[in-house]
Amino acid sequence: MTFRLYDSATHEVRDFVPLVEGKASLYVCGLTPQSEPHVGHLRSGVNFDVLQRWLRHSGYQVTFIRNITDIDDKILAKSAEQRRPWYNLAYDVQRSVTHAYELLNVAPPTYEPLATGHIPEMVELIAELVERGHAYQAPDGSGDVYFDVRSWKPYGELTGQAVEDMEAAADADPRGKRDPRDFALWKGRKDSEPATASWPSPWGRGRPGWHIECSAMAGKYLGPAFDIHGGGLDLRFPHHENEQAQSRAAGRDFASYWMHNAWITTAGEKMSKSLGNSLTIPAVLERFRGIELRYYLVSTHYRSHVEFSFDALEEAAVGFARIEGFLERAGAAGAGVVPDEFAAAMDDDLGTPAAVAVLHETVREGNRKLAAGESAAAEAAAVTAMLDVLGLDPADPAWGGSGDGDGKAAAAVGALVAGLLEQRAAARAAKDWARADEIRDQLKAAGIELEDTPDGPKWSLA
Known part of the structure; x- marks a missing residue:
């Protein structure tokens, strides 16, 4: 195209x-x-x-x-x-x-x-x-x-x-x-x-x-x-x-x-200095990693206005943690070929929202395979390729200097937990109750308390 x-x-x-x-x-x-x-x-x-x-x-x-x-x-x-x-x-x-x-x-x-x-x-x-x-x-x-x-x-x-x-x-x-x-x-x-x-x-x-x-x-x-x-x-x-x-x-x-x-x-x-409502980069990066802020900016089409809020940035950070969690569990995989749907979205006036949707769909499919005990190497390679195009590959050395050690550790924990919760949701959807309970036990053994609520599972450090 x-x-x-x-x-x-x-x-x-x-x-x-x-x-x-x-x-x-x-x-x-x-x-x-x-x-x-x-x-x-x-x-x-x-x-x-x-x-x-x-x-x-x-x-x-x-x-x-x-x-x-x-x-x-x-x-x-x-x-x-x-x-x-x-x-x-x-x-x-x-x-x-x-x-x-x-x-x-x-x-x-x-x-x-x-x-x-x-x-x-x-x-x-x-x-x-x-x-x-x-x-x-x-x-x-x-x-x-x-x-x-x-x-x-x-x-x-x-x-x-x-x-x-x-x-x-x-x-x-x-x-x-x-x-x-x-x-x-x-x-x-x-x-x-x-x-x-x-x-x-x-x-x-x-x-x-x-x-x-x-x-x-x-x-x-x-x-x-x-x-x-x-x-x-x-x-x-x-x-x-x-x-x-x-x-x-x-x-x-x-x-x-x-x-x-x-x-x-x-x-x-x-957003401008003259209006007094600016948010400087150092101030934002005290609360979020650079890769999360970039993901937030990339997820919206370049021609669409963005109403900035820390709540929206928090949601973006959680969404990106799911991607990181999948890559962590899927294991190392070299960059593959971007899916045709991703390429079509990018070729359509740099349609990053649709491209990010393809990215998440690939992650969901990879998590489904992992939950079923199958290899998700192909999905991991495709995800890595898409992230590279968007400048969001966590393995890119450029991200090595963003954020302090505590912030990186917290982000890594969040990514792993988000990925396990997706696997648990997939297991529950497949009525594989034994696998779902096993994941809950894994989280508990790691010091993470899990609570199922009408709005979805909530977790906290014990």
């Missing part, structure tokens, strides 16, 4: 046809390192990590670029508040972001460029837009350079908006603009900003606007045209709309497909 994906530009599920056969090029907007990453930030990283894993599993040679916006208005404002150099703040937070990715087994991209390392490419692209008549220097002496949205007739095509219906761009003083919707490509240095946050250009010292950064970095590493551009849903407008407009106005085809992951919300609102 051909991999199909929902293209945010056309609002259609389309067959993935790469520009170069057998290769896939992917650009994802990374984080702006201004404050410690929270669960909402990490969703994009996990979702597009699953995408690159599936593309590679499907035989594509993947070039994956994920940038870091390490110069930005917010970084300058935060650093001023904290009375520290802006580059120190950006670097410090960047390290936190990288560590958070590692804790959730997000594989590194092919390359992770810094915006500050690509100022020449940005200046070159801006100059090209000025020469083509799509950008102009503000006449107010500020040194700002703007993209002229009226000069590019297709402007608004990504999000299906007319210029007249758009709000004015909020990134600069409107006095120097021809149209309030024009957006900054270059920002002239202000006396209130540190000298280190500016670079020379034909328009005077300054720094790049946000949108031009990604266009220049994508072009540097993927060329004028590439396959997939991804990022959070909140980036569609204005960031991605402006990226596409300036790139195509400069004669570059840019992205063939657009993929956007939905938000993680709390109390119905997008």
